[in-house]
Amino acid sequence: MLQKKSTEILVGLFVALGIGALFMLAMKVSNLADFSDERGYQVTAQFQNTGGLKVRSPVTMAGVRVGRVAAIELDPITYNAKVTINMHPQFDNIPADTSASIFTAGLLGEQYISLDAGADDFYLQDGDELMLTQSALVLEQVIGQFLYSVAEGN
Amino acid sequence: MPLIKIRDLHFYRGDRAIFNGVDIDIDRGKVTAIMGPSGTGKTTLLRLIGGQLRPDQGYIEIDGQNVHKLSRSKLYELRKRMGMLFQSGALLTDLNVFDNVAFPLREHTKLPEPLIRDLVLMKLQAVGLRNARKLSPSELSGGMARRVALARAVALDPMMIMYDEPFTGQDPISMGTLVNLIRRINDAMGLTSIVVSHDVAEASQIADEIYLLSGGKVIEKGTPEELKKSSSQWVRQFMDGLPDGPVPFHYPGSEFDVDLLQSEHES
Amino acid sequence: MIGFIRSLGRWGLGTLERLGRGHIFLMHTLAGLPGLFLRPALVIQQLFSLGVLSVLIVLISGLFVGMVLGLQGYNTLVDFGAEESLGVLVSLSLVRELGPVVTALLFAGRAGSALTAEVGLMKSTEQLSGMEMMAVDPVRRVIAPRFLAGFISMPLLAAMFSAIGVIGAFIVGHGLLGVDEGAFWSQMQTKTDWYGDVMNGVIKSIVFGFVVTWIALYEGYDATPTSEGVGRATTRTVVHSAFAILGLDFVLTALMFGDI
Numbered sequence: 257m258l259q260k261k262s263t264e265i266l267v268g269l270f271v272a273l274g275i276g277a278l279f280m281l282a283m284k285v286s287n288l289a290d291f292s293d294e295r296g297y298q299v300t301a302q303f304q305n306t307g308g309l310k311v312r313s314p315v316t317m318a319g320v321r322v323g324r325v326a327a328i329e330l331d332p333i334t335y336n337a338k339v340t341i342n343m344h345p346q347f348d349n350i351p352a353d354t355s356a357s358i359f360t361a362g363l364l365g366e367q368y369i370s371l372d373a374g375a376d377d378f379y380l381q382d383g384d385e386l387m388l389t390q391s392a393l394v395l396e397q398v399i400g401q402f403l404y405s406v407a408e409g410n
Numbered sequence: 411m412p413l414i415k416i417r418d419l420h421f422y423r424g425d426r427a428i429f430n431g432v433d434i435d436i437d438r439g440k441v442t443a444i445m446g447p448s449g450t451g452k453t454t455l456l457r458l459i460g461g462q463l464r465p466d467q468g469y470i471e472i473d474g475q476n477v478h479k480l481s482r483s484k485l486y487e488l489r490k491r492m493g494m495l496f497q498s499g500a501l502l503t504d505l506n507v508f509d510n511v512a513f514p515l516r517e518h519t520k521l522p523e524p525l526i527r528d529l530v531l532m533k534l535q536a537v538g539l540r541n542a543r544k545l546s547p548s549e550l551s552g553g554m555a556r557r558v559a560l561a562r563a564v565a566l567d568p569m570m571i572m573y574d575e576p577f578t579g580q581d582p583i584s585m586g587t588l589v590n591l592i593r594r595i596n597d598a599m600g601l602t603s604i605v606v607s608h609d610v611a612e613a614s615q616i617a618d619e620i621y622l623l624s625g626g627k628v629i630e631k632g633t634p635e636e637l638k639k640s641s642s643q644w645v646r647q648f649m650d651g652l653p654d655g656p657v658p659f660h661y662p663g664s665e666f667d668v669d670l671l672q673s674e675h676e677s
Numbered sequence: 678m679i680g681f682i683r684s685l686g687r688w689g690l691g692t693l694e695r696l697g698r699g700h701i702f703l704m705h706t707l708a709g710l711p712g713l714f715l716r717p718a719l720v721i722q723q724l725f726s727l728g729v730l731s732v733l734i735v736l737i738s739g740l741f742v743g744m745v746l747g748l749q750g751y752n753t754l755v756d757f758g759a760e761e762s763l764g765v766l767v768s769l770s771l772v773r774e775l776g777p778v779v780t781a782l783l784f785a786g787r788a789g790s791a792l793t794a795e796v797g798l799m800k801s802t803e804q805l806s807g808m809e810m811m812a813v814d815p816v817r818r819v820i821a822p823r824f825l826a827g828f829i830s831m832p833l834l835a836a837m838f839s840a841i842g843v844i845g846a847f848i849v850g851h852g853l854l855g856v857d858e859g860a861f862w863s864q865m866q867t868k869t870d871w872y873g874d875v876m877n878g879v880i881k882s883i884v885f886g887f888v889v890t891w892i893a894l895y896e897g898y899d900a901t902p903t904s905e906g907v908g909r910a911t912t913r914t915v916v917h918s919a920f921a922i923l924g925l926d927f928v929l930t931a932l933m934f935g936d937i
Contacts, residue, residue, distance in 0.1 A: 263721065267728065270724065270725075270728045274837055275836075277839070277840035278840075281839055281840055281843075282871055284843075285840075285875070286768075286870060286875045490812045494811075498803050513813075514813070
């Protein structure tokens with residue numbers, strides 16, 4: 257009987273250890289902790305070019321993450337990219353005339369959306385669209401323009 | 411009416427016929443010995459009776475039921491009423507002696523644990539191993555393992571019990587114990603016993619009836635006394651253990667002098 | 678030539694037959710699983726011998742694999758000035774690939790071979806036959822609890838492997854090589870996705886656990902009941918499990934991460 261008990265305890269320990277490891281993977285290793293799936297609200301923004309923006313790319317305001325990209329689609333009428341953003345629920349007082357730009361973290365880093373707060377008295381609601389947008393800088397275009405201007409300068 | 415009725419039994423392993431038309435009747439309450447040289451399929455016969463193998467022709471009836479026509483659950487019901495003692499004992503190595511004997515009770519009944527304990531102790535007492543109940547199977551001698559297996563086989567109070575070579579490889583003392591036990595348990599519990607063996611002396615000591623099998627057929631049947639008096643040469647050879655006779659000493663093939671005259675590298 | 682074709686055909690038929698028997702065996706085993714809810718003690722016993730006894734080897738291997746990853750990753754990344762990404766490199770390699778795959782290989786070697794040997798031995802000592810004659814279905818009584826226990830143990834072991842591997846990499850990266858602690862964890866957290874990476878790894882480990890346990894039990898159950906036969910079955914378990922793990926890993930990776 258005693259031996260049976262200790263077997264059960266060890267098995268319990270084993271399962272606990274396994275679940276603990278999964279918990280650690282969830283909280284410490286992966287992004288489950290800071291990305292709670294609790295639904296905030298969604299806003300959309302149209303960009304002429306999203307560059308390397310991806311679904312789940314971060315959306316920040318003054319460097320603080322306030323949401324994530326939920327979807328990127330092509331608008332069939334304007335032929336612009338329509339980006340849907342999942343905003344965290346605690347950021348519910350963002351002015352409606354806020355502008356969105358696609359930036360690159362570092363020279364070769366991944367791309368993210370940066371929001372610049374406006375001054376409107378109304379706050380963003382679920383389903384609103386951000387009107388002021390600035391597309392991604394495409395490195396090739398920038399270099400091309402630079403070379404062009406250098407050539408013209410000569 | 412006999413408990414077990416075997417009629418026109420044919421069984422093949424590949425192209426080789428193990429049984430070629432065997433008829434056997436096993437009477438209730440008696441110890442029947444099935445004997446024959448090694449390789450005559452005596453163990454196969456037990457497996458056929460237990461429904462683990464299917465005959466290619468013929469049928470086996472136990473208590474009026476055709477074993478191989480039963481559904482799986484009916485067959486399992488039938489097996490609960492059959493005990494079988496394997497040559498090795500087939501004790502479960504991860505359980506101790508007590509739990510081994512309790513195994514069929516725990517699997518098939520919902521008896522409370524104290525009652526199971528009493529039943530197991532009774533069965534172990536009957537085979538004289540009540541005080542060995544804490545040992546694990548690896549600590550038992552071959553004879554003791556068979557006695558535990560016997561206690562387990564009778565745990566559910568079956569109507570019949572089959573012994574597969576119970577005497578092989580036993581020292582004289584445990585052999586005597588087993589011979590005694592098989593007879594005593596058969597009579598005390600009103601069982602029907604089938605003993606498969608090639609140990610002539612022991613089998614004829616306890617059997618009420620003996621079947622001699624060879625070459626897939628029943629060669630002879632009768633009480634031990636009848637067989638001892640049999641005039642058949644084959645029976646004489648088997649019962650008296652003669653080296654040569656109808657079963658030749660030499661493996662069949664070409665003659666010795668023919669082989670000698672041939673060169674080494676023949677094909 | 679005819680002889681060759683004939684032997685090829687015989688081999689093909691034999692393989693098909695084994696495959697068929699293996700699947701019938703699996704169906705039979707799965708049918709025995711619901712009955713286990715009434716007898717959890719059987720499963721707990723097997724969780725002990727399959728899971729608990731494999732923990733040590735998995736933890737030690739995981740720690741060292743993580744440490745090696747930390748070292749190798751650092752040496753490669755430092756050339757690009759990207760040593761802060763060490764955490765990402767380590768966590769993604771462990772969680773997506775090495776955790777499930779290496780754990781499954783270890784599990785096949787430690788628990789799978791033990792399962793085959795145990796079941797094969799039970800067969801060769803007529804214990805399975807004996808159960809059948811006692812009207813106890815050996816598949817339900819012996820195979821099903823082992824199968825369930827293997828199935829449960831594998832993902833837990835793989836999670837342990839990945840977790841301790843990350844810790845090992847952190848020890849080497851931060852303690853020995855001086856990667857910034859904050860960068861290590863935060864980069865890891867940003868780039869490792871719970872659903873896309875961790876969960877996919879868990880799914881892989883569940884699949885591997887299923888397959889390895891199945892192979893091990895089937896090889897034992899189908900072994901030639903001699904000591905030589907059991908030995909050969911044990912070898913086959915390890916070899917076939919390794920093939921199955923690596924082959925399935927490719928298929929699963931293609932399904933989960935690739936755009937094939």
